[in-house]
Amino acid sequence: MEHRLLEYFIAVCEELHFTRAAERLGISQSTLSHQIQLLEHRVGAPLLTRIGKKTYISEAGELLLKHSRNAFHELDQAQAAINELSSMQRGRLRIGCSGNHLLTSAMISFHKQFPGVELSVTELATDETKEGLLTNQLDIGVVFLPFEDDLLESITLYNEELQLVVSDRSSLADAQCIEMKELQSYPILMLQKKFLVRQMMDNYCTEHGFLIKPILELSTLDSLLQMAKSNIGGAVLPRSYLINNGGPDIRPIPIIDPVPHKSVGIVYRKETYMCASIQTFIRELRNSFEV
Template identity: 35%
Template sequence: MELRQLQYFITVCEELHFTKAADRLGISQPTLSQQIKVLEDELNTPLFDRIGKKIRITEAGKLLQQYSTQMLRDLQNAKMSIAELQVNQRGTLRIAVLPSDLDYRMGSIWIAFHQLFPNVRLEIIPTIEIQDRVFEDKVDIGIGLAALPDQRLVQIPLGTESYSLFVPANHTLAQRVEIELEELLQLPLILYPVGFVGRKLLDDCFQSKGWKVQTMMDNGSAASQLQLVKAGIGFSIHPHALLVALSDDELTAIPIVNHTPVRSIELLYRTDRYMSAAATMFISLIEKHFAEQAKNP
């Protein structure tokens, strides 16, 4: 049994189609079929049920898929670990982060990390599918909303963030020290479009009180929303920590009381993933960043 054969096998499992798998591997379909047949002969059991042009993984195939996937992942982790010894912290660190306000606030992290590891390429991927990207090995680390515990993941709580109403600093509302959730129903709001994580959290908060929020404008960019607020077009709702990060004198954030919208943030990565020194330092920088925000709400 060769690693190449296992890689071929896993690709067929993912595609469930020999021709598509062969195209993806860059080999001919007969070559792929012959290699899978060699594997089946060695194990003395079929790995796929062939039903016309369709295939289905057998129980034996499912077992081999589980163990071979782990084997290849361990091999990749070993290669990464050895490469880290051979070169001075090079390579790529892939980070999935919630789009808009969260990735918008993390510029200082990217800068600090680059100063510590100038040879490591950071790949920042804004996405709402944080867990999926981590599970599929498309990213090394994810930063997003806290989810239910999963034994396949290391989940590090980063803290909770309450939401506030963002208004122009020269508006009469800016004199308020707090505002009730129900009052927001009467205001011209500029929020994320339906489907955005931040919008769902707010919609759920209003719906729990039997209310439905109406917006005057939907806008998927935090930066654009805040420009519109400063221009006096309307008001927006964001985590209070966003204003702390911006230090913008033209904006005021009024805490929302009586059923305050709150979100919990966590950092996550696969339990079976090798974490390089660069990745470990990145995690430390993130934890420190959020701890400092908690001290200065």
């Protein structure tokens, strides 16, 4: 089966629109349609279905898409190995993370050693990072663990604790600590439920027989911090985030009984060729979290 036909097929699956896929590939829509028909003839099954202006992937198409992505992943790994042998110091490292603050130190050190390697860092929920790794759209991830999947490996970096952050004008500003159950009686700001930090808090509460209903659910740590600074409520934030994002106008308060904590680690796809850039970035990450 031709490499080019699979490229065309993957583009249509990702766009779910023949016109957009054709524009992305730099060919005409009629040429693309003909190539997809040729591919369907070769595999002996319909791969895509058009209903009106919408395009859907058939069951056979889903199978071919999965195996095609795996095939391209293997080709990418072969090219990476060849580039390494040729001492090429170019390329791109794609990273998904639960918070950009986790990578700052490692990125600075890495860039000094590999200035020719482009770093692409995207802040994602843990499940989104997992999806990116499994579809070969990311090289590594930095997420909350455990991260269980037969196709992925993980390396623990450190243990993260969550804290309540309030404004220096808050009634809790002088508190030395706060029990988790006390959060029920205070206006709380939290990440949306798709984030593992939020799921972790919800699970702790369920296990101890109570529920925290946040007054605001936001999608970034920065937005939570800004709301806390404005004295809208108390934000539940990772302690590591506050190291470089603190200030005189906020008060971090340890949460106790229980202390909400979770391991943070690196995840990557098994059998991925670990080129020098990936190995170095992982080493820099591990060094940045050593006490």
